[in-house]
Amino acid sequence: MKQKLQIFIFLFLAHYGIAQDKTFVIRAGAPVAVVPSTMYGVFFEDINMGADGGIYAELVKNRSFEFFKPLMGWKVEQNPFREGAVLVLNRKEQNTANPRFLRVAAPGNQQGALSLTNEGFRGMGIKKDLHYDFSFMYATQSSGIKLSVTLLNAKDRVIGSAALAPPATAGQWKKQEIRFIANETEEKARLKISVEGSGTIDLDMISLFPEDTWKGRKGGMRADMVQMLADMKPGFIRFPGGCIVEGFDLSQRYQWKKTIGPIEERQLLINRWNFEFPHRSAPDYFQTFGLGFFEYFQLAADVGAEPLPILNCGMACQFNSAELVPLAELDPYIQDALDLIEFANGPVTSTWGKIRANMGHPEPFHLKMMGVGNENWGPQYLERLQLFQKAIKAKYPGFKIIASSGTDPDGSRFDLLNKGLRALNTDFIDEHYYRPPQWFFSNAKRYDQYPRSGTKVFAGEYASHPAGVAPEKKNNWLAALSVAAFLTGVERNAAVVEMASYAPLFAHTEGWQWSPDLIWVNNLKIFGTPDYYVQKLYALNKGTKVVPLTMNNEVVAGQDSLYASAVLDEPAHEIVIKIVNTLPREQSVRLQLQGVKKIASAAKLIRLQHDDLNGVNSIGNPRNIAPQETVIRLSGKQPQVRLAPYSFNLVRLRY
Structure with a gap:
């Protein structure tokens, strides 16, 4: 009886009581991967009034009377x-x-x-x-x-x-x-x-x-929205979508050549989010293309990000019309891709480079990569991609191509594409996952067994979708915490995943069709969600090299409800450790650092925490859940770090 009581007390204390210290072994002298400069970026799509009525600062709706109802607005x-x-x-x-x-x-x-x-x-x-x-x-x-x-x-x-x-x-x-x-x-x-x-x-x-547009450009972008992106220091900007690339049918696909040149010569197009969701109908949602491909490239240059355009591959949305361009008629689509590279990089003497120069940017935009298709799937996608890849690589051998893995991170569609794209030696496979929080917690080891060489992964669209009253899913703390946990696995596998971006990016509080979203605005104010702060903390603290972090000789991906990863920031001479505690009580870990002679006696601790997993930010309370920075003292050979309940912790210590 006494022995059973002792076992019961031990189990009770382990689960509910004061946690025993855990030891993280960090092999700082044995880096396993370089962290790409493009590791964390942003994905822009004109959804939720993200462009017109959002980042594009025009205040007049239907300014050229081209809506289906000419006097709408x-x-x-x-x-x-x-x-x-x-x-x-x-x-x-x-x-x-x-x-x-x-x-x-x-x-x-x-x-x-x-x-x-x-x-x-x-x-x-x-x-x-x-x-x-x-x-x-x-x-x-x-x-x-x-x-x-x-x-x-x-x-x-x-x-x-x-x-x-x-x-x-x-x-x-x-x-x-x-x-x-x-x-x-x-x-x-x-x-x-x-x-x-x-x-x-x-x-x-x-x-x-x-007048207060970004950089004071007349007819430009809403400055506070761009500033939120600039503050993240994104490694790339993926644009212009998203489903608008595909269009309901091919007549409504995004065509980049119609989005450049004088504003009054850009041809308006209905936005597919105008009618996609009956529960959030937006009959006044059109694309004027005041924010066009030139402006996207300019935005990327402004915030120091690599541009990542996505082009239509001759396939409309397979959920809507599934319209295809016959292979024999695909050449104009491929030529659009080749012409875009010339528009971005060509000399001012070239056809498309001259147009770029006439728009005010004679210097090239240094485009290095492009996505072909968005969430397309099936053998018909593989055969079209192959033609794009052959033509682009023939003219620009070092150019990188991002290919779609469809709409889901598993299943027969995914398996077909994952296998087929790797056989084609495609540079990147674009994986998308909109899943409940538990999926993100459970998939922190997703990339541990992926091949280290060959085709890389682009986590192009992801978001944790907590349960909620339909149709709105909140950007609550549970959602953000689950993504923070998942990203420890992405960071640990920087040799596999070289780019990652949350989606969607922006949403208007009165004009959204899809939620959750990273940043919310009304006509005057803006706030970042808890998800925004998770993405920002990863982006600003991505470091330069991944180093192994283990507990009991295993990666930390759920043991004792902890998730962790570590990188070196070599220019700063710091080790950056990211730790997620998903328990409703404090935990404590000890850091055993190998491969460094000594560490400083103090470290910076940045903590994102909230006691309520349903907690959210809002226009009225924009920093309800926001990072708090403190200095912690470190002592002993294995310094201790205390982890608050339901917290994402980032420790920066000098070595």
């Missing part, structure tokens, strides 16, 4: 009403990229009798004392028209205004712009344009941008 008011005073005209034969425009007959001496009001993207975020750039394309035979431009707050009070008198253009299209200041902050503002005087004016590309 606009309200026309007349008093008295005059039939035909506002007409939508189409010049398709003369301008296929931007055929529609508005013809407005001014009301004569009836001041304030005709106005056009734009609602913006779930309103317009306006900041007090900030300048705003209003512009438009127009054509008129008359010089007797005046435009009054006003910003209205949610209560219809004027919070900014300007007036213009466009000169006659003899029927030719011209651009006019004016800058004015806002005198109030408003999340749900609208833009009102009143037409006064006499005559007729044609209007197109009606636009409003804040």
Whole structure:
């Protein structure tokens, strides 16, 4: 009886009581892999109002009247009403990229009798004392028209205004712009344009941008959203998707050549997230391509990341239409890939390099890799990829190609592609996994047995999806903690996985279709989720070389509910140890460092922790779960580190 009682007490204390110290053996003098500079990056897709209404700072929705409903987003008011005073005209034969425009007959001496009001993207975020750039394309035979431009707050009070008198253009299209200041902050503002005087004016590309865009570029990107990316120091940016690359059918696929050149010549396209989810219908979701391939390359250069474009491989979404281009007609798709490399890297004397230079970037973008297809699968994908690979490698032998492994990380589709792509010696296989938290905990050893040479892995899209009330899945602490645990296995296997990116990246609080997401915004504010901070901590502390970390001669991947990995940061002369404690109580570990003569007596501890696994960040409480940095004292030959309950811990110690 006494012996049974002793066993019971031991088991009870081991599980619920004060944990016994564990010892992590870190062989700092025996690195096993180089950590690629591209290890942790970001994946951008125009989903959840990520581009228009998001990072692309344009405030006017449907600025060129090209939506299916030409006046969607606009309200026309007349008093008295005059039939035909506002007409939508189409010049398709003369301008296929931007055929529609508005013809407005001014009301004569009836001041304030005709106005056009734009609602913006779930309103317009306006900041007090900030300048705003209003512009438009127009054509008129008359010089007797005046435009009054006003910003209205949610209560219809004027919070900014300007007036213009466009000169006659003899029927030719011209651009006019004016800058004015806002005198109030408003999340749900609208833009009102009143037409006064006499005559007729044609209007197109009606636009409003804040002055505080990223790097102050006119017509550029929302600075706070780009800053969140820059703060992560991503190794790469994957763009433009995602499912929008495929399109519902091939007519709706993403075509990069239609996204470059003058803004007014870029052809609008419906966004497939416009109609993909009936429970989150977004009939006003289109792609204007103000954020196009040139801007993507520029963004990558701005934040010091490698550009990673993904191109259509001649296959539409296999879940929707499964439309295919016959192999005999695939050449134009392959040529698009070759032309993109020239656009990014070619000399200014080349056809596409000259276009890049004319857009303001004569220097090459140094493109090194490209994805062919997104979440495509089956033998039909393998045969198309093979043709792309042959053509690209023939002209650019060192260029890297990323290939799809389909939609799932296992099963017959995955097995077929994994085997087939490795047989083709493809550079990277793009694996995607949107799975519950337990999958991430259970798969921390996923890459331990993968081959160390040959084809590498790109963890191109992943996110932990906790259970929740459909359709919204929260970015809660459980989700982030599970990914932090999984990434110890990714980091440990840097010889296998050379790139990884969470997905999706951005979501608007009133315009999302898919959740969870890394960063959330409304029209004025932004916050990073707990997942964002996990990704950021890994990216900023990726180190330069992986070193073995074991407990009881095994990698630490779930034993005693702990997960861990270690790297050297050689320039900083530091060892970086990442440890996840998934228990609701404190644990303690001892560090046995081998291969170093001595370590400093103090270390930096960065901790991401919360007692509630359902805890989240929000617009109102953006740092509810955020990293906390402290200095801890180290003593003895095997210094001790205490791990808070439900915590992701990052220890940096000098050697």
